[in-house]
Amino acid sequence: MTSRRGFLKAGGLALFGISLAGGIPGFLAEAAASDKIYAPYKKKKTMVCIFQRGAMDGLMAVTPFTDEYLKAARPTLFMSAAKGGTTKPLIDLDGRFGLHPSMSAFEPLFREGRLGIVHGIGSPNNTRSHFDAQDYMESGTPFNKGTSSGWLNRAVGLLGHDAATTPFQAVSLTSAMPRSFYGDNPSVAISNLQDFAIQMRGNPAGANMAAKSFEDLYGQASTGLLKQTGKESFDAVKLLQKNDTKNYKPANGAVYPATSLGNSLKQIAQLIKMNVGLEVAFTESGGWDTHFNQGTENGIFARNVNDLSNCMVAFWTDLGQYQDDVTVMSMTEFGRTVHQNGTGGTDHGRASCNFILGNDVNGGKVHGEMKPLSVDNLEDGRDLAVTTDFRSVFSEVADKHLKISNDRVLFPDWNGTQIGVMKA
Structure with a gap:
């Protein structure tokens, strides 16, 4: 069985264009709202x-x-x-x-x-x-x-x-x-x-996968592997969504x-x-x-x-x-x-x-x-x-x-x- 890390290296999932400045897309907001918000890490x-x-x-x-x-x-x-x-x-x-x-x-x-x-x-x-x-x-x-x-x-x-x-x-x-x-x-x-974007490098098959929209990837995923990858991306969005990154004051x-x-x-x-x-x-x-x-x-x-x-x-x-x-x-x-x-x-x-x-x-x-x-x-x-x-x-x-x-x-x-x- 392919490990999750091995998949990320070989599959090259890439997520593009998740905008936080003007609010996240509806399908991401819904997914984020349905799960627990992470507490700050140590x-x-x-x-x-x-x-x-x-x-x-x-x-x-x-x-x-x-x-x-x-x-x-x-x-x-x-x-x-x-x-x-x-x-x-x-x-x-x-x-x-x-x-x-x-x-x-x-x-x-x-x-x-x-x-x-x-x-x-x-x-x-x-x-x-x-x-x-x-x-x-x-x-x-x-x-x-x-x-x-x-x-x-x-x-x-x-x-x-x-x-x-x-x-x-x-x-x-x-x-x-x-x-x-x-x-x-x-x-x-x-x-x-x-303007949140994630890129993960991989092989040509991964590049083709990356060309699809994130919503399509997540919606079509039939394996737990892709769904878990999607969940981690939601986690990242949730962590940022809790903070006003746009108006950060040094x-x-x-x-x-x-x-x-x-x-x-x-x-x-x-x-x-x-x-x-x-x-x-x-x-x-x-x-x-x-x-x-x-x-x-x-x-x-x-x-x-x-x-x-x-x-x-x-x-x-x-x-x-x-x-x-x-x-x-x-x-x-x-x-x-x-x-x-x-x-x-x-x-x-x-x-x-x-x-x-x-x-x-x-x-x-x-x-x-x-x-x-x-x-x-x-x-x-x-x-x-x-x-x-x-x-x-x-x-x-x-x-x-x-x-x-x-x-x-x-x-x-x-x-x-x-x-x-x-x-x-």
Whole structure:
């Protein structure tokens, strides 16, 4: 007999267009009214992951400003921490690394020890293809394209309890299910809480099934399996229907940027504070592929890092009393070249940096190893070398925050060590 989880993976049921902003459709309201409304779930620890798609220039986000090789390699892109000039200086973190001035919102959290940074992080696979590098990072198997599951889906399976206890245990605030959530353990992709949509990836037969309307699917279902899947969707609708998601007011004076990332993190905050059992959340930020006119204190890069930092800080402020239960981690598929190119930008490189925010983070430090950026220390003579495997950091955050301890399942074929980015 096919298991329910196996069906969800292979069958690919997808539910679209359940609007909550203007009231839910009659057939859903009737079904919801006929069943018991769930009480709030027990408050859970939550790990939130933000994928910066396009490859962030970690050397500009967190600059080793004392490195003369970097200064020579970037005649128009290098930024200094020296004050008194005509441009905004980097924010000196420790005498060696400087935070981009557009990320000033991060400084207080870094000084408080809540924000940690890992530099020289990346994949052991040296591909510079966006698609391949993202796929490897989200699957967690950088040398195996055939891995069917994503590392966050495997993390859900290692939490030690049945994911079916809540439809919101693993949620991606994206328009489609990310590669990180592929697998046997149930997860949902919600593009907007006011325009509720669920997508579950599957095979071509599942795609055909998804093309049918939800009402048709539920009405024609003759098996208990489909009816149970429908019931779980009703449960999700009921949980949201009890809360005024449209008129949500962030707490503690938090102001989210009116951007895609800001909107996604605001909705993740809503789900956390609704106590619906959210344990793993995912969202993404685009536009990090800065081949042209990257800029310094102004420009596309400055706008992107400003949005990232302001969104994360607004989210953190909004959480208030929930801060002890939440850790936020960013990731990007690779970094950029040490040398700038001829069009005022940087090309595909290797290592970058990432940011981890939480009360259980060993913050106030720039973790990782970075040698002087002379040509003989660069990977392939051009790139910041990967000195920290991304799995070292991802596993440590998941292990320490979510109490996951089976790294052989979480990251198959990896037997490395963690670097101390989380408190013991």
